[in-house]
Amino acid sequence: MTVDVEVMKPPRTEVGALGWLRKNLFGTWYDALLTVGSVAFICVVLYGVFNWALNTAKWGVVTTNIKVFMVGRYPYSEVWRIWTSVGLFLVMALVSLVVWKRNVTKARRGVTIAWVIVLLLTIVLLKGFGDLPLIPSVPINIWSGLMLTLALGIVGIVASFPMGVLLALGRRSSLPVIKVFCTTYIEGIRGVPLISVLFMSMLMIPLFLPPSIRLDNVLRAMVAMTLFSAAYVAENVRGGLQAIPEGQYEAGRAVGLNEGLVMVLIVLPQALRAMIPAIVGQFISLYKDTSLVVIVGLLDILGVAKAVTGQREWIGTQKEVFAFAGVIFFVTCSALSYASRRLEKQLGVGER
């Protein structure tokens, strides 16, 4: 006597496309209601956006002015210098990627030094010198467009990092004078808006300097961004420092290192590794904040966008230009945060 044991298949409503629909979209009656509502909402939004972008929008304002958006008033005959800098950065990024992926430990120091050199080289290349035949000086004051946005962001990030580390160390210092100074600075800056720091550097700093010292507007904006961001970086680094167990300091001292070396060789590397996500987040927000220089009259990409709508043939194209500026920021910020997530995973933050 044999019994046919038929293996029962799972009900069709639980697996496959139907199952997915049931589980993710029509679980309960209010889920179904929400789904229908959202589909309607998405349709309306997508139709509106596409209809505008494809039919109504005058993208001519962007395509005709694309050079202005990118490099602003940088002389067009000198644009090759910007391309060279971008190329240098790309090459360096590629080299570092290979070195870190392949784990070529020996090359790491070389790459780090090369980054510093490339950075200095770029500044020289972009700014130029007096009346050198090949690279005549381009005053910083006429830097504008996306180039200014990137310059402000990169300078702010590079300069505010060491300053933030120093401030964080100062705040945790056992020397009361230094501790009070750093704490006051950090808390003071964090309590006021960036725009007031920017205005202060534009209006107030010249009053407190002798008339012989004159700083360019763009330079002053860079200083302000750096001073502002350093306070926030300092708080992030301090969080990292607090997470390092006391035993690490004690072990360092026990093997005969002095205070400074314990900090540099043992504590900081661990603290910084732990704080990478927070610090990168801070850098992204610094990069977004560069758009505030519009308010003090500099022409970054947003400033250019606003200025372009004043041209006679492009009146009323605010939507197009601001959408364009928004897309540029969105792409760069998304790329940055994607990179930071990758870095986080690779360095194994939060893992032991």
Next chain:
Amino acid sequence: MSTFRDERFLRIVGQIAFAAAVVLFALWCLGNYRARGLSFSFAFLQDEASFDLAEGMAFSPIDPYWKAFIVGLVNTIKVAILGIILATILGTITGVARLSTNWLISNIASVYIEIIRNTPLLVQLFFIYFAVALKLPELRDRLVLPGPIFLSNRGIHLVWWRPTASFTWWVPFWIVALVAAVGIYLWRVRLEGRRRRPVSRLPWAFLALVIPLIGWLLVPGNPLYADKPAVEGLKVVGGTSVSPEFAAILFGLVIYTGAFIAEVVRAGIMAVPRGQTEAARAQGFTEMQILRLIVLPQAIRIIIPPLISQYLNLTKNSSLAIAIGFLDLYAVSNTMLNQSGRIVEVFIMVMAAYLSMSLTISLIMNVANRRLAMVER
């Protein structure tokens, strides 16, 4: 020469040198300031401001500078408080939606969060103000929403409730009812403590409010009347109005901060152990009850600290109003310093105002945090 190798000695010398350097730098700066023939005094605050402010409290050009500063401060506080309330609501809804099991809802929420978080607030403000608020039709072709709410490039006009003569009769009743409601609520809380079992509080407290409400509805004669906006010629009479600048800065701040609060809320909810939800489900709680009674009360303790910094950010970001011409504290101060030339004095006032607002928010939220903090048993 042992003193120079003594660590304690070196530390003191180092600190004195640092302090001296800071003081010398400050003195050098002050010297340069004086050398420009500039003075330092707050006496100008009593002078006539001779500019006009179109937003907020009544202000005329003959009023003194300090009053202009107050007008700006009140405008900033107004934006900050409204913004904080609305952004919290939007952020909580979005944060919960982000975690929804409904695939569409959670993806709509995450698209919104990603777009907003990855673009600068100023770009969004410019878009909302220059590309949307100012592009609304003229008043004569206004958009009319039910209410009626008028949308035009002059801003938003909406209905407003104004008290009539009989309103004053009702005030004492409402006060008594409110006191009674609070009393009942406190009594129920104490009862809960005594019985060691949850008792309903809010419905009981509302009972006290129902009595005057019934009277309000039954007794003839309206204590409040709806002041509806209407267009007369080139202007709107009646109702209340919101300027395009105020609407733009408020919407911008709420949408921007809401996305950040959503992430805070999501992180807080995800930090509640899964076992809590499962245990509640096993006991037969509905999904809504799980969220309301089990998850949110635990998540709120994780949420509050980062929420404080979002509130602080919103308050500080309200200074971007100057870019779209809303007369907040910062914009008014900017006019003040252009008008009076008292740059340093005005800056000190602005910094002090923002710092004290930041401190107030931290203080309130830290008190809330302490009251809500988990009591370890």
